[in-house]
Amino acid sequence: MGITFKLDELLQEIGITKNALAREAKIRPNTIYEMCNNTSKRIEFKTFNTVMETLIRLSGRPLTLNDVLEYIPEDELENH
Known part of the structure; x- marks a missing residue:
């Protein structure tokens, strides 16, 4: 799929850990890790x-x- 998350870079930029985001x-936490690693199969709009x-x-x-x-x-995507 051509849609990727930039969440990992954003969290590093603003100084928030994956666990802190999941907790807050x-x-x-696995949902956040999957988003950061671009391994999410799907995500609910509510989430x-x-x-x-x-x-x-x-x-x-x-x-x-x-x-x-x-x-x-x-x-x-193959060259990215």
Whole structure:
């Protein structure tokens, strides 16, 4: 799939650990690790919304989908 998470880089940039995000968002740590490692098979919109709201609250700055997701066309994904 051409949609990838940039969550790992964002967490490093704002100084939040994966476990802290999972704890604050009240979701399974494995969900965050899968998002960070781009191994998620699917994610519920409700869960993603909770992650976004928690990131905004913890970072103290406005974030958009572009901060967390990236679309790379399939033909470019192999070279990325």
